[in-house]
Amino acid sequence: MNSFRHTLLPLSLLVGLAAHAQFDASDVQYWIGAGPDSTILVVDFQDGTADASYAWGYLHDGGTAADMLTAISAADVDLTVEITSGFLNTVTYGNHVGLGGSPDYWSTWSGSSLAGMTSDGGIAANLGNGDWYGCSYTDFNPALAPTEPVAAFDPLRFTVDDVAYWVGSGPDSTVLVIDFQD
Numbered sequence: 001m002n003s004f005r006h007t008l009l010p011l012s013l014l015v016g017l018a019a020h021a022q023f024d025a026s027d028v029q030y031w032i033g034a035g036p037d038s039t040i041l042v043v044d045f046q047d048g049t050a051d052a053s054y055a056w057g058y059l060h061d062g063g064t065a066a067d068m069l070t071a072i073s074a075a076d077v078d079l080t081v082e083i084t085s086g087f088l089n090t091v092t093y094g095n096h097v098g099l100g101g102s103p104d105y106w107s108t109w110s111g112s113s114l115a116g117m118t119s120d121g122g123i124a125a126n127l128g129n130g131d132w133y134g135c136s137y138t139d140f141n142p143a144l145a146p147t148e149p150v151a152a153f154d155p156l157r158f159t160v161d162d163v164a165y166w167v168g169s170g171p172d173s174t175v176l177v178i179d180f181q182d
Helices: 002-019 065-075
Strands: 031-033 037-044 053-060 079-084 087-093 096-099 105-111 131-138
Touching: 031 065, 037 065, 053 065, 065 079, 065 131, 087 105, 087 131
Parallel strands: 031 053, 037 131
Antiparallel strands: 037 053, 079 087, 087 096, 105 131
């Protein structure tokens, strides 16, 4: 009986992993911009946390990766991007920080899917419809491609006016948000 149980547990783990689909365009929750074309941006801080990699969608009519990074950081108050002399220097998002040269640098990636991204020429890369573009904070020994992200959310999407159920009474109010990230 014990050997059966030991065989069943690893098998159930494998089935669970196989059932998990790779992140794709339908998983993107926060779309920024306007235009007939779309590109997905993945930013991976490679900091060893469970939420190190994030994805945003960008709607456009052409442009470069630098244009996309600038537009997304202008729209998302939690994302800060510093581009210096055509070089992606610093990116911060929430408690994640990637400072150029301290200790690593940002590598850039592009392709037709998350799994198909390869190292590219930088933030001057032209955007195409359906493309994926990635930034990964890495030591280049070797350079690491962005890993599977979680969807970034519009931090201003939910407001106190969206609360449907209030408990208690009085002149002050507090909103409790519980996010199970799944």
